[in-house]
Amino acid sequence: MRVDQKAEGPRQSMSWLHTWASLILGWLLYAIFVTGTLSFFQNEISTWMKPETHKSVPAQSQVQQMQIALNYLQKNHPDAGSWNIQLPNSRQTTTEVTIRAVGEDPKARRGGTRITLDSATGEVIKPRDTRGGGFLYRFHFELYGLPRLWTRWLVGIATMFMLVAIVSGIITHKKIFKDFFTFRSGKGQRSWLDAHNATAVFALPFHLMITFSGLLLLMFMFMPWGINQAYEN
Structure with a gap:
């Protein structure tokens, strides 16, 4: 007996793609999103993790x-090549000074000697050795413990998978807006699927924006050919 199988349509194909694109790197994307969210408070986290700085009360x-x-x-440091002073603000109670030697670029992002001062007395504060909130910020797009270039590529690939999952999810859900207003409680897996649909549609604009903009921030690493043609070396 021969059974004619119905050809798989585009929505069924997208459903398979949506499921596997989400599962393969979902765990990594979760860590990226959590640390990215916490990075908004990296200054406050750093201050909390360095209690030695709490005694500084700005003048x-x-x-x-x-x-x-x-x-x-x-x-x-009267003979320094340059000084940089960062005064206290709403997110920081100490004064941060950076001293660079003669010949060092005063605008360089790295380098120099960074010193923390009590804003009221000028006394040097030596906070404990911790990266604080800066660790969370760097983990968000560079992970931890692996070469920086590799991890940026890995984060970029995971971000592309997420974009694929979002687009394929939109195509898969034919009744996407109707499902947003549908919730059947007490139906087991059906209830979980309804909750998944509702929360996914509600956050869809944010997910699209944050995923696409994340790819744009690293686009010259992923697609360097245009800028390499315009500028030598």
């Missing part, structure tokens, strides 16, 4: 804070 005015920092630098 009354920024002029006073600046003068306290200048007094310290003029006394202890």
Whole structure:
């Protein structure tokens, strides 16, 4: 007896793609999203993890804070090539100064000697050795413990998988807006699927924006050919 099997349509194909694209790297994407969310509070997390900085109470005015920092630098590092002073703000109570030697680029992102000062007294504060919230920020797009270039590629591939999962999910759900308003409680797996549909549609604009913009931020690493043609080396 021969059974004629119905050809798999585009929606069924997309359903398979949506499921596997989500499962393969979903665990990694979850970690990326959690650490990315926490990165918005990286300054506060760093301050919390460095209780030595809590004793710093900023002076009354920024002029006073600046003068306290200048007094310290003029006394202890008069021969430096450049100074950089970061005054206290709503997310930081200490004054951060960076001292660079003669010949160092004062605008370089890395390098120099970074010192934490009490904003009111100019006393040097030596907080404990921790990356604080900066670890979460770097983990968000570089992971941890592996070469930076490899991990950025891995995060980029995971992001592309997520974009594929989102687009294929939109194509798969023919009644996407109707399903958003449908919830059948007490139906076991059906109830979980209804919850999945509702929350996914509600957050869909955010997921599309955050995924596509994440790929754009690393696009010159993924697709360097255009800029390589325009600029030598």
